[in-house]
Every structure is written in C-alpha cells, then in structure tokens.
Amino acid sequence: MKEPEFTSSLELVRWIGWAQKKSGEDWIRARELSHEQAFVLGYLVDNPGSIQRDIAAVSRTSAASVSSLLQGLERRDLVERRTEDGDERRKRVYATPAGAELISGFEDAMAATDDAILAPLDGDERATLLALLKKITAELPQPRR
Numbered sequence: 001m002k003e004p005e006f007t008s009s010l011e012l013v014r015w016i017g018w019a020q021k022k023s024g025e026d027w028i029r030a031r032e033l034s035h036e037q038a039f040v041l042g043y044l045v046d047n048p049g050s051i052q053r054d055i056a057a058v059s060r061t062s063a064a065s066v067s068s069l070l071q072g073l074e075r076r077d078l079v080e081r082r083t084e085d086g087d088e089r090r091k092r093v094y095a096t097p098a099g100a101e102l103i104s105g106f107e108d109a110m111a112a113t114d115d116a117i118l119a120p121l122d123g124d125e126r127a128t129l130l131a132l133l134k135k136i137t138a139e140l141p142q143p144r145r
Contacts, residue, residue, distance in 0.1 A: 016117060023113040024106075031102050036061070036069055041078060041103045044095040051092060078102060 006012050028038040040055055047054075056066045070093060073079040078099030084090040095103070118126055 019117055020110070020113055024110060027106060027109045033102075037073055038103060038106070040066070040069060041073065041095055041099050042106065044079060044093055045100050045103060048094050049092040051090070055093065073099065 006015065025035065028035060031038070033041070036059065040059055043055065043058055044050060052063055052066050052070070055070075056063045059066065061069075070079055070081065074081070076098075077096055079093055079095055081091040081093050084092055118129075121129065
C-alpha cells in the first residue's frame with residue numbers, strides 16, 4: 001500500500017491527531033465501552049456524586065441520553081446511583097470500584113501513544129516542535145473544556 005503524500009503541514013498535524021484518536025478509541029473499545037461511556041465514567045471517577053444534570057452539561061448531551069447511558073453502565077456494575085436523603089428525585093452518581101478500575105490507565109496509555117508518535121524526534125526537536133505549536137495555538141480561540 002502506498003503511503004499518503006501530504007503537502008501541507010496541517011494535513012500532517014491532522015494525521016498525527018488521527019493516530020492519537022485511533023489509539024484512544026482502540027483502548028476504549030478493548031474495554032467494550034463507547035466513547036461517551038468512557039468519558040462519563042472518567043468524569044465520575046474525577047467527580048464522584050455528580051448529578052445527571054451536571055453529567056449532561058459536561059458531556060453536552062440531553063438528560064434522557066445520560067439516563068440511558070447510565071443504565072447501560074449500571075447493568076455492567078460500573079456506576080451506581082444513590083438517592084440523597086431518601087429523596088428519589090435527587091440521585092447522585094458514582095463510579096463503582098469496578099468502573100474506576102476499568103477506566104484507570106487511560107492517561108498512561110495516551111502518554112505512551114504520544115511517546116510513540118514523537119519517537120523519531122530527539123529532545124531538542126521535541127522542544128522545537130512544542131515551541132512552534134505553542135506559537136501557532138497562542139493565536140487561536142481556546143477550546144472549551
């Protein structure tokens with residue numbers, strides 16, 4: 001198979017982004033999770049006791065979608081919803097130990113991907129690339145996190 005021939009710096013940057021994204025997707029898929037499930041599970045590990053409305057806001061989805069997503073995670077015993085002070089309308093959501101364990105290691109896996117992508121560069125070249133990318137991105141609108 002012939003290698004793609006890119007003539008633009010930004011085409012190459014997109015290719016790097018694709019490789020990084022694919023690695024993350026493969027890691028998530030190996031755990032039999034969707035991207036959305038992995039995101040919400042990771043969010044709950046970092047923000048235990050969140051309410052569904054907050055999860056919907058951070059995942060930029062509807063409350064109904066979050067409810068369905070949480071049901072799937074509950075069936076796998078990866079999250080649990082607990083009522084607050086006996087009020088059935090106020091449930092907090094927590095990742096279970098199994099859920100936290102399943103999602104643990106994602107940051108390490110992505111760091112390893114970054115190292116693999118940058119492997120052809122020595123330390124000075126990595127520093128130069130970082131400086132150039134910071135210079136470019138300093139002029140761009142900031143992404144919402």
